[in-house]
Amino acid sequence: MSAAASPSELRLVVLGLTGAGQRSAVCTILGLQDPQQGPDAADIQECSKHRGEAAGRQVVVVSSPAWFGSDCDPEERRRHISSFIALSSPGPHAFLLCVPLNQPAEGEAKALDVLKELFGPSAVSRNTIILFTHTEELDEDEPLEEYLVTWRKDLRELVERCGDRYHTLEARSGEPEESKAVEELLEKVEQAVADSGARHFSCPLYQEAKERVRQRQVEIVRQRRGKELNGQLTDSPPEENVTEEEMEAVREEAERSIDDLNVDVDSIFPFSASVSPSSPAPPFLWGLWEKLTGWMRWVSTLVRREALLGALVGLFVGGPFGGMMGATVGSVATEVKRRNTQKTK
Template identity: 45%
Template sequence: VGRTGKLKTTSDCMSEYLTEITSDLRLVLLGNIGCGKTSSGDTILGQVSPVSSVTTRSCTLRQGYSDGRSVTLVEAPRWYWNEQTPDEVQAQVFSCVALSSPGPHAFLLCVPVDQSAKTELQAVSALEKVFGPESVQRHTLVLFTYADRLKASGKAENVEEYIASERSDLLKLVEKCGDKFHILEKGEGWREKKTVAELLEKVEQMVKAAGGQCYSCPAFQEAEDKVRQRQLQLVRERRSNRPETIQAGYGGQFHSERQLLPLVEEDISLDDG
């Protein structure tokens, strides 16, 4: 968002093309119920997620390839809106941290462009409290969803102009996230592939601006240490009891905390007690 109050264009946000591609982009999808998190993940990965009639309170992990990149998506529950106990919130935050270990390259805050952004502004504040201000300023991108629905309603043909001229709440949200945003356009064939390619290039631009590193903070470091400790314990237990069950990855070794998490998510927590 420039000083004139207008949103920066795609070319402004992507001033140079990255020649070095991150080998594995780890993205955490955040947003309220009905914000388009799952459908956005479908669009990014080019695959349809399993249909579920149950609203999950756990993080879900999806992996695939998109625009020539390996992409890991962690869809987080809305712990920043729900009235939950501290223990429930802590468990959900830990699950998010462990699945995106050693840290996400970007938090994608999914925001329906045709709805009020009041709760999303609350979510940004919660994100800052849990992961620190830098997680928002340098590693969060506002992903505007349902642009097709807005156009179909006849309210706007140009989504960027609509946001800049009529939606001060959305402008404020983008400003809080360091002027980083993307409008996810749904469509057939090349149009949808183009919007996904632009999104991933923006994420890589964010990574480059952050020194080429994924986001990390004490919460991520603590969770990674705990998962590694549990990993060693599980390997020892299964090696002594059922050696054939520990064959995970090459040479019987776990290659990432994400491979281990399904085995431990029910009995591990951030509470040392």
């Protein structure tokens, strides 16, 4: 049995917008202490494939640039999609979508839409796990689940679309270490595979990639054997006298040569670069979000999220009236939370 078909090997595809923490996730899963040993220190620019052992399992992790954004060139998008599909063929056991807690989830929602269009609904509902990153957004004693339920309807909707599967690899005070978090993630992947009833995810695009990779493996082996004459292969069947060991030896070379799968990017990505539901928020909104969350963390020992709610109300209403309304909303929210806390004690 080939390594690619071994049930002891888990294939994971890590996706995410620029800055979502893909590189860190790859390094954590593979147990790399120095991020420089993993994918490039900068944001991921090309599809990469990494092998290693994690929690007693052989793991293959494929990472990919953010090809689902509207600012990606169509040909680059086709190349990235073809590449990560080929590198994770015959099919991944899970897609891991990195989602930062400190940003709105509009782009990630579009990413799930695109995965559904590319691979079908089951790719999202059965084979995708939300991997939360940048968990410094949480207060020290605040559980992730509580944060999602209380504050982030947008993130809860992402989780619900993925069959309520989510995880984080970022260890916090009082929580399991990263190695334990990785083990728990792989257990969730295995459970998702068991629930799906298939050995791994598959669809027409992955079937095409599997066949293309195998054909390319044969070509490479036979070229190395000197069996090709004037661009024509011999008349014998393609797999004749080609061993599985030879095929596996050239597998990754064959995978990396596939960059032109039959992906209809025009119908899946009909939006323009200027206007798109998947476009990141305008820079001033991102800056506002970062300033507000940064301010919230800075004063977290004195003023918690209730005051941030009031600040947002005051900001968007504006003027003296907005300031008074914001202060009132913040005070009411603080009192409500205080009373709810007392009731649970």
